[in-house]
Amino acid sequence: MLPPDNHVHSEYSWDALAGSMERTCERAVAIGLPSVAFTEHADFSISELMPENWYPEQWQRYVEVVDGHSILTPPAIDLASYLETLERCRDRFPTLRILSGVELSEAHWFPDQTADLLHRGGFQRILASLHTSSARDEDYADITASIKRGDPIAEYRGYLAEAVRLIEEYDGFEVLTHIDYPVRNWPHERIPFDLSVFEGDIRLVLRTLASADKIMEFNTRIPLDPRVVGWWRQEGGKGVSFASDAHVPEAVARGFKEAAEVARAAGFKPGADLFDFWVRD
Numbered sequence: 443m444l445p446p447d448n449h450v451h452s453e454y455s456w457d458a459l460a461g462s463m464e465r466t467c468e469r470a471v472a473i474g475l476p477s478v479a480f481t482e483h484a485d486f487s488i489s490e491l492m493p494e495n496w497y498p499e500q501w502q503r504y505v506e507v508v509d510g511h512s513i514l515t516p517p518a519i520d521l522a523s524y525l526e527t528l529e530r531c532r533d534r535f536p537t538l539r540i541l542s543g544v545e546l547s548e549a550h551w552f553p554d555q556t557a558d559l560l561h562r563g564g565f566q567r568i569l570a571s572l573h574t575s576s577a578r579d580e581d582y583a584d585i586t587a588s589i590k591r592g593d594p595i596a597e598y599r600g601y602l603a604e605a606v607r608l609i610e611e612y613d614g615f616e617v618l619t620h621i622d623y624p625v626r627n628w629p630h631e632r633i634p635f636d637l638s639v640f641e642g643d644i645r646l647v648l649r650t651l652a653s654a655d656k657i658m659e660f661n662t663r664i665p666l667d668p669r670v671v672g673w674w675r676q677e678g679g680k681g682v683s684f685a686s687d688a689h690v691p692e693a694v695a696r697g698f699k700e701a702a703e704v705a706r707a708a709g710f711k712p713g714a715d716l717f718d719f720w721v722r723d
Contacts, residue, residue: 449685
C-alpha cells in the first residue's frame, strides 16, 4: 500500500488553476491511495512576480504594479466552499480517508491571521511552510525572485535560518514542508547545487524540528535527497510525512513508491495506523 498523501492542492488553492478535489479523489482511489489531505494555501506574504515568469491571466486581479515591480497578493481560501466540497467528496468516496488541511506560509509572521483561520477551519492536517527569504524588513522577499537574482547560497542559508525561527516561534503545526523548496528554482546555469554545502544548516533545522516534536515532510515534487532523510533520523526525527504537493489530480502520490523505499532505507516504517505518518523503525 502506498503511504498517505498529506500535501495536496485543489481548486481552492489560488495557484492550482487546474486543481480539482473530486478528480484528485478519483485518481487516489484508482491508484490505491489510503488517504489524502487537501492542504490549501494560506499565504499572507506578498510575492514579486519576476518579468521572466509567465503567470495566467486569472492572476491579474491579484497583481499590482508598485515601483515597476509586479506584486502578487494571494487571495484567502474560500473556506465555506472548500468545506462543502470536502464533505461531498467524503460521501462520494467512502473508501478513501479524506482529511481537511492547510499549508500555512510564514505562520510565525502572521499569528493573528493564522489563529483566526485555524479557528474557523478546524483543519486535520496543519503544515508550516516558508515561501520567502529571511529578510522580514524587505517589502518583496519572494524566494523565487531572490534566489535567482542574488547569491543563491546565501539565500538558501537565510531560508534555512528562517525555518529555525519558524519552528522556535510557532508551535501550531504538525509538519514542516519542503525543506528544499529553494532548490526548485536553483540557478544551475550560474552555480551547481551542492547539498553538502548546506549540511550543517539543514541539520540545525532538523534538530530543532525534532526537539519540537514535529514531523518532516518528504516532498516528491522534486524528490528529497536521501541524505536529508538520513540526517533527519540521525537528528532524532520521529516520523515522516509523504507529500506530492500536487496541484493537478494526475500528480497525487507521484513518486511515492520510490520515496517509500528511501524512507525505509533511512529507518522509517508505516505506523500502526496505516493512514498516519511513518515512524522510526
